Amino acid sequence: MIGRRRFITAIAAMAGITPSSGAFASLGASGELRVGLTAVVVREYMRSLNQLSEYLALRIGRPVNFVYRRSYSDIMDMLARGELDAAWVCGYPFVKLRTPEYLTIVVAPLYRGAPLYRSLLIVPKSSADETISDLRGKVFAYSDPDSNSGYLAPRAAIAEAGFDPDQFFRMAFFTYSHAETVQAVARGVANGGAVDSYVYNVIQKYEPEAVAGTRIIAQSRQFGFPPIVARLDLSAEVLDRLRTAFLGMASDPQATPILALFDLDGFAEVTPALYAPIRDMALKAAAGTIAADVRQP
Amino acid sequence: MRRLDPRHWSLMTKLPLTIIVMVFGSAMIMGLMVIDRDATRQSARLGAQTFALARAIAAAGENAVLSRDIWQLYRTLDQLVNRASPDSGEVPVIDAMFLTPDGVVLAHTDPAAHPVGMPMATGSDFSQQLILHVLATQTPELVPASVRSEGSVDAVVPIRVDETVVGFLVLRSTTAPMLAQLRKDATLVEIFSVSLALVMSTFGALISRRMVSPLHKLADGLDAVSRGDHDAVADVRTGDRDEIGQLTEQFNRMVRELARNKRLEQDLARAERLAGLGRFAAGLAHEVNNPLGGMKNCVNMLARRPDDADLVRKYLPLLDSGLNRISATIQALLGELRGENNAHPCKMNCLVDLEALVRAEIGDRPIGLDWQAGKLDLAGKSLSCTCPHVHQIVMNLTRNAIAVMPDGGSLKVAARREGATLTLDIVDTGPGLDAAAQARLFEPFYTTSPNGTGLGLWITYALVNRMNGSIGVESAPGQGTRFTVALPLLEPFALPRKEANRAA
Numbered sequence: 001m002i003g004r005r006r007f008i009t010a011i012a013a014m015a016g017i018t019p020s021s022g023a024f025a026s027l028g029a030s031g032e033l034r035v036g037l038t039a040v041v042v043r044e045y046m047r048s049l050n051q052l053s054e055y056l057a058l059r060i061g062r063p064v065n066f067v068y069r070r071s072y073s074d075i076m077d078m079l080a081r082g083e084l085d086a087a088w089v090c091g092y093p094f095v096k097l098r099t100p101e102y103l104t105i106v107v108a109p110l111y112r113g114a115p116l117y118r119s120l121l122i123v124p125k126s127s128a129d130e131t132i133s134d135l136r137g138k139v140f141a142y143s144d145p146d147s148n149s150g151y152l153a154p155r156a157a158i159a160e161a162g163f164d165p166d167q168f169f170r171m172a173f174f175t176y177s178h179a180e181t182v183q184a185v186a187r188g189v190a191n192g193g194a195v196d197s198y199v200y201n202v203i204q205k206y207e208p209e210a211v212a213g214t215r216i217i218a219q220s221r222q223f224g225f226p227p228i229v230a231r232l233d234l235s236a237e238v239l240d241r242l243r244t245a246f247l248g249m250a251s252d253p254q255a256t257p258i259l260a261l262f263d264l265d266g267f268a269e270v271t272p273a274l275y276a277p278i279r280d281m282a283l284k285a286a287a288g289t290i291a292a293d294v295r296q297p
Numbered sequence: 298m299r300r301l302d303p304r305h306w307s308l309m310t311k312l313p314l315t316i317i318v319m320v321f322g323s324a325m326i327m328g329l330m331v332i333d334r335d336a337t338r339q340s341a342r343l344g345a346q347t348f349a350l351a352r353a354i355a356a357a358g359e360n361a362v363l364s365r366d367i368w369q370l371y372r373t374l375d376q377l378v379n380r381a382s383p384d385s386g387e388v389p390v391i392d393a394m395f396l397t398p399d400g401v402v403l404a405h406t407d408p409a410a411h412p413v414g415m416p417m418a419t420g421s422d423f424s425q426q427l428i429l430h431v432l433a434t435q436t437p438e439l440v441p442a443s444v445r446s447e448g449s450v451d452a453v454v455p456i457r458v459d460e461t462v463v464g465f466l467v468l469r470s471t472t473a474p475m476l477a478q479l480r481k482d483a484t485l486v487e488i489f490s491v492s493l494a495l496v497m498s499t500f501g502a503l504i505s506r507r508m509v510s511p512l513h514k515l516a517d518g519l520d521a522v523s524r525g526d527h528d529a530v531a532d533v534r535t536g537d538r539d540e541i542g543q544l545t546e547q548f549n550r551m552v553r554e555l556a557r558n559k560r561l562e563q564d565l566a567r568a569e570r571l572a573g574l575g576r577f578a579a580g581l582a583h584e585v586n587n588p589l590g591g592m593k594n595c596v597n598m599l600a601r602r603p604d605d606a607d608l609v610r611k612y613l614p615l616l617d618s619g620l621n622r623i624s625a626t627i628q629a630l631l632g633e634l635r636g637e638n639n640a641h642p643c644k645m646n647c648l649v650d651l652e653a654l655v656r657a658e659i660g661d662r663p664i665g666l667d668w669q670a671g672k673l674d675l676a677g678k679s680l681s682c683t684c685p686h687v688h689q690i691v692m693n694l695t696r697n698a699i700a701v702m703p704d705g706g707s708l709k710v711a712a713r714r715e716g717a718t719l720t721l722d723i724v725d726t727g728p729g730l731d732a733a734a735q736a737r738l739f740e741p742f743y744t745t746s747p748n749g750t751g752l753g754l755w756i757t758y759a760l761v762n763r764m765n766g767s768i769g770v771e772s773a774p775g776q777g778t779r780f781t782v783a784l785p786l787l788e789p790f791a792l793p794r795k796e797a798n799r800a801a
Contacts, residue, residue, distance in 0.1 A: 139413045141368065171414030173367030180368065188409040189371050 032063040033238070036075040036087030038144065038176065052258050059245035060238060070176050072146035079103065079231060086230040086242065091223060092148035094272075095279040101232065106239065107246040107267040108227040108274065111198050115225040115270050118197040119153035121218035122185050129192065130217055132157050140172040141181045141190035148278050150178060153220045154194035156281045179203055179210070186213030198225070202263050224274035228267070243269070308509045313502030317494075320501060324494035332483045339475050344441040344450050346388045347470040350377070351452035352437065354393070355466040362395055362403060362456050362464040367413055370395045370404035377468075378406045389475075391449060393468040395456075400428065403464060427453050428465060435462055448472050511545045518548060527556040573740055580742020580751055584626045588619030595619075629752045630741070647684040648672070648712060654688070655695045655710065663705030670712035670721070678786035680719065681764050690760055693753040694723040694780050700746055701727035701778075714786070721782040730772040738770060 033056075053064040067084060069075050072093045078084045080102060094103065108115035123129045129138075132154065143150025151174075155165035173190070175181045178199035185193040197219065204211045228246065230239055249255035250266025259266060303311065354373060361369040374393045395403040396417060405411035417425065431438050431453040440451040449469045456464040521527075595612040602608055648670045659666060680687065691710065698708050706726035713720050730738065737743045739758040744751035761768045764784050772778035 139367075171365075171367065173365065173413075175368045180372075184368055184371070187375075189367070189404070189413060191412075 032065050033057075033060065033086065033242070034065050034067050034084050036067050036069060036078060036084040036089075038069055038072055038075055048258075048261055051261075055249075055255060055258060056242070056245050059248070060241040062238065072144050076146070079229075082231065082233075084231070085234055085238075086228060088226060088228050090144070090147050090149075090226045091275040091278045092152050092282065093146040094227060094229060095275050095282065096146075103229045104232050104239070105270060105272060106228045106230050106243050108225045108270040109262075110250070110265040110268050111225055111263075113265060114222075115227075115268055115274065116222040117149065117225050118222055119149035119220040120195050120197050120200050120216050121154060121157070121192060122182065122195060122200070122214040122216050123192045124185055124188050125213050125215045127191065127215065132192075132218060133161055133163075135192040136163065136168055137170050138191035139189070140169040141184040141193035142172060142174050143178050143181050143193075143195065144176050145174060147178075147196075148223055148226075149196040149220070150181060150194050152278065152282055153223070156284065157218070157220070159284070182211055182214055186210070192217075198263075205263060221277070223278055224270065227270060227275075307513065309506055309513050312505040312509050313498075316501035316505055317498040320498040321491075321494045324490040324497075328483075328486045328490035331486050332479070335482055336479050339479060340441065340472070343388070343470065343472065343475050344439055347390075347450045347452050347468060348437070348439045348454075350388045350390070350470075351393075351439075351454045351466055351468040354468065355454040355456045358395060358466060359456055359458060359463070362397075363458060365403065367404055371408070371413075374404055374406045388470045389473065391469050391471045393466065396428070396465040396467060398432065398462050398464060400425075427451060428467065431455055431465065432462070447476055508541065511541050515545060515548050518552065522552060522555060527552060527559050573737075576737075576743065577741050581626070581630075584742065584750065585623050588622045592616050592619040626750065626752075629750070629756065643680045643682055643684045643687045647687060648691075651688060651691050652710075654692065655708075658692070658696060658699055659708070662699065662702070664699060664702055665707040667707060667709040667711075670710050673712060673714055673719070675714060675719070675786055678717065678788055680784055681787055682760070682784075686760055686764075690757050690782060691721065691723070693757045694782075697753060698723060698725035698727065698778070700749075701725060706777075717786045719784045719786055721784070722779060723782075724777065724779045726777040729774045729776045729778055730770070731774050735770055735772060739768075 035053075049066060053066055057064040067078070069078065072089055075084065075087045075089060076093050076096075079087055080098075086106065094105070111117055121132055123135070129135055140154075142154070145151055158165040158168045173184075175184055175193075178195045181190075181193040181195050182200065182203060184190045193214075200211065200216075230242065246267035247269065249259055306314075354377065358370055358373055360366070361373070374395070377388075377390045377393055390406075392406045394405040394411060394417075397403060400417045402411050402413055402415055402417055404413065411417070417428070427438055427440060432455075435455050435457070437452070437454040439453075449471050452466075452468045452470075454466045454468075455462045456466060592615070595616050598608060599605075599612055649672065651670070652666075652668045655668070656666060695708065695710065702708070702725060708726075709722065709724040711722040711724075734745065739754050740751075741755040742751035743754075758768055761782055761784065766782060766784040768783075769781045770778060771781070
């Protein structure tokens with residue numbers, strides 16, 4: 001059970017699989033494609049993720065190696081340094097300012113027919129809190145400081161309600177995993193938490209008792225689903241093969257069980273414009289402090 | 298009630314019981330000592346383990362405490378509590394928490410009761426005193442659990458970075474699994490002890506019974522012997538050569554000896570009885586035959602000359618005298634045998650008269666009389682005989698004493714009361730009696746005097762005997778003779794009613 005939860009966490013945090021077409025120096029020594037994911041995958045589920053990596057490797061003609069790190073910032077740093085070729089990252093780090101730009105979107109997952117998801121505000125099932133204002137002075141669980149649904153969205157909501165997000169809670173902490181945010185809230189370590197709707201629903205599907213201790217009290221508008229990004233210097237050929245491989249999964253019977261496991265419909269081509277609302281929200285919420293980091297529209 | 302008093306119990310019971318109690322006691326004490334030692338050791342182990350775990354967790358949580366990584370801290374503690382299964386041998390942590398130096402909760406295994414970011418709950422199970430103490434001393438503290446009751450081991454460890462305390466780890470482990478294990482161990486130890494004690498004490502009891510069993514038989518045997526039953530005693534057999542074995546052997550020998558002696562005594566007694574009867578018959582024959590000889594001659598003479606008046610006149614008194622002598626002998630024998638109780642019981646007032654009679658008997662012989670039988674206080678009691686009987690007893694004895702002192706001596710007559718017994722002493726300084734004479738002294742017709750009939754002491758003996766009294770003699774050749782007569786004194790109402798009425 002825990003294993004599966006961690007696995008789901010890993011999927012949710014998967015941050016991209018990108019063949020770097022440009023400088024082959026960015027590729028691993030053996031020509032393998034290094035793909036960054038956040039959170040930890042438990043050993044029993046390595047085989048399932050191995051299925052995906054084998055599938056992709058077959059399609060692009062290179063070995064695909066998943067690299068796990070705790071936070072998005074770790075993954076982003078590794079991308080910046082060229083230690084990763086691709087990653088599955090959240091929309092929030094993606095919209096942050098990079099000078100010069102070194103990332104490009106490969107694809108975005110299709111969840112229930114669209115590359116969209118929401119941020120959910122959850123509280124313990126027994127809690128009497130009904131709005132985010134009720135959580136003032138309490139303990140809150142964020143997922144990752146670079147997560148849109150698990151950090152930016154709830155802070156934007158707090159700012160919208162007229163409070164300073166940094167002063168709003170008595171104490172706030174990061175779980176670096178949506179699944180663990182659910183756990184922290186269910187156990188009462190936190191009085192509230194913000195989670196990715198996709199992850200929450202996947203947990204509910206595979207492990208209903210894990211979310212049974214929580215209750216959703218608010219949901220955000222829809223945002224662009226965390227995309228799979230690649231380094232700009234990945235060779236165009238590899239990038240193209242990688243994108244084709246993802247896009248073809250929806251119609252490939254061989255990929256069906258893998259997609260079913262991830263509870264996704266497939267992958268679609270998206271433009272950076274899909275993530276503009278996240279950028280806008282970041283600008284608004286941070287009121288200048290984060291603005292410098294975010295690309296201007 | 299006697300059966301409940303251990304002093305009346307048989308050794309056959311007491312010794313095995315003692316062994317059982319001792320063995321059980323030893324086993325129990327040993328068992329308890331083992332259990333106690335085990336408990337102390339287990340408790341110390343739990344304390345050491347808890348402390349070591351707390352230190353390790355504190356060290357591991359250093360960065361998370363510094364960076365306020367609440368979730369990381371919680372997961373660390375949560376794993377501590379959840380992973381500990383009862384049989385894993387791991388420290389059974391009940392709860393644990395990370396605190397800031399100000400006592401604010403950073404993480405607690407029970408977040409609902411101890412919310413993050415709040416000061417440690419005042420109702421907390423953890424000892425605030427202990428935490429304050431650790432805060433003051435900055436030294437890790439451990440409060441060990443009591444082994445006797447279910448409780449907890451509390452450890453408080455400061456988390457230090459560069460000599461600065463950045464937080465605390467408080468950890469509590471429960472003694473419940475340890476106690477459960479100890480109880481299990483204790484049960485095993487007790488079962489083992491009791492079983493061992495059962496086997497050993499049964500063994501001991503059997504052995505001791507076997508060892509004591511000859512003693513038991515000896516006691517039974519001695520009991521039978523004391524009742525005079527020598528033949529009913531079976532030999533006590535024992536194969537051991539120890540003290541009991543030797544005692545048993547000696548006892549067996551003694552019993553055989555006693556049985557033999559008893560047979561010898563019986564044989565001897567019968568022989569003496571027959572001899573006595575013979576002497577009695579001979580004495581009687583002699584007493585009757587003596588006058589018969591003379592009388593027969595007289596009758597022969599008278600038959601030859603029936604018309605000789607002188608002869609008749611001369612012989613008739615002789616015949617009369619002979620018949621009288623025979624009659625007196627028979628009377629003496631019969632008189633003794635016929636009890637005469639129809640007279641006033643003697644209250645010893647007659648002793649004064651007796652003195653005069655004894656003095657008259659002495660006459661002008663050179664015998665000094667020491668009369669110490671004055672009026673006695675009988676405390677309202679009396680003898681079961683009449684005064685003439687007492688007279689007869691005293692006179693018979695004094696007459697004999699006077700007779701054996703023809704050349705003079707001294708005679709002492711004393712009477713005294715000791716409780717319910719009247720004792721008379723008649724002591725002479727005559728030639729004394731040897732053992733053989735003493736043995737036959739009271740037989741009828743036994744006499745040392747050529748003129749004696751040998752019936753005086755026989756009658757005395759018979760009189761004393763009839764009064765349930767006793768008569769004894771102490772004498773040795775050249776040492777004089779002492780007769781001691783003891784007569785029981787009776788309460789007046791113990792007399793037959795007829796006599797009591799007449800006395801009144």
